[in-house]
Amino acid sequence: DVKVTQSSRYLVKRTGEKVFLECVQDMDHENMFWYRQDPGLGLRLIYFSYDVKMKEKGDIPEGYSVSREKKERFSLILESASTNQTSMYLCASSGTSGGYNEQFFGPGTRLTVL
Amino acid sequence: QQQVKQSPQSLIVQKGGISIINCAYENTAFDYFPWYQQFPGKGPALLIAIRPDVSEKKEGRFTISFNKSAKQFSLHIMDSQPGDSATYFCAASHRDDKIIFGKGTRLHILP
Numbered sequence: 108d109v110k111v112t113q114s115s116r117y118l119v120k121r122t123g124e125k126v127f128l129e130c131v132q133d134m135d136h137e138n139m140f141w142y143r144q145d146p147g148l149g150l151r152l153i154y155f156s157y158d159v160k161m162k163e164k165g166d167i168p169e170g171y172s173v174s175r176e177k178k179e180r181f182s183l184i185l186e187s188a189s190t191n192q193t194s195m196y197l198c199a200s201s202g203t204s205g206g207y208n209e210q211f212f213g214p215g216t217r218l219t220v221l
Numbered sequence: 222q223q224q225v226k227q228s229p230q231s232l233i234v235q236k237g238g239i240s241i242i243n244c245a246y247e248n249t250a251f252d253y254f255p256w257y258q259q260f261p262g263k264g265p266a267l268l269i270a271i272r273p274d275v276s277e278k279k280e281g282r283f284t285i286s287f288n289k290s291a292k293q294f295s296l297h298i299m300d301s302q303p304g305d306s307a308t309y310f311c312a313a314s315h316r317d318d319k320i321i322f323g324k325g326t327r328l329h330i331l332p
Contacts, residue, residue, distance in 0.1 A: 111264070140319070147230065147324060148324060149227075149310065149322050149323060149324035149325045150265070150310065150322040150325075152319060155319060165319070197264050197265070199264070207253050207314070207316065209255070209267045209270075210265075210267070210320060211266075212264025212265050212266065213264050214262065214263055214264050215262075215263075215264055
């Protein structure tokens with residue numbers, strides 16, 4: 108059974124803290140994605156990666172960075188968390204062709220920044 | 222031009238009824254149109270997808286209708302069941318480009 112796992116289901120952090128969200132996939136997928144999901148705004152792409160050590164900005168990269176040191180792992184970093192980054196964060200992965208291939212999503216991390 | 226507009230934002234349907242969610246796009250280069258289903262506490266999962274060379278695709282109770290000239294596509298859920306209550310996202314993409322998602326529709330099926 109294919110799987111995308113995220114390090115935490117719920118996370119509470121304080122303003123200004125550095126936050127790491129980890130995502131691991133076991134499908135040997137080349138592509139990995141980070142989205143945030145907010146009510147009424149749908150899924151918004153933060154960053155994505157087509158290969159190890161490669162990263163591309165999505166639609167809302169401000170305030171975020173990413174790291175992909177290994178094929179199976181894609182990390183989202185909030186350098187200095189702010190309250191407007193309170194959201195549900197979803198990681199996804201897909202095979203060779205990012206658009207045509209099904210994206211498999213993790214269960215999400217609900218982050219609250221106080 | 223990269224947007225996918227989805228409506229309605231929320232939908233309530235009686236059990237056994239037909240649920241219809243509509244989406245529209247502008248970019249004529251889009252050539253793959255998936256629908257994702259998300260249950261509470263879970264990530265979205267692919268439900269059904271269509272390419273623009275066909276006008277309809279059916280999988281069980283779920284049907285995508287596609288109107289290329291109008292740049293619109295819709296999801297029909299026949300004989301809707303309480304277990305279909307979820308958030309549905311339409312999406313579009315072109316070849317290796319990233320997927321563009323609609324804002325989602327929260328569907329509630331009354332028992």
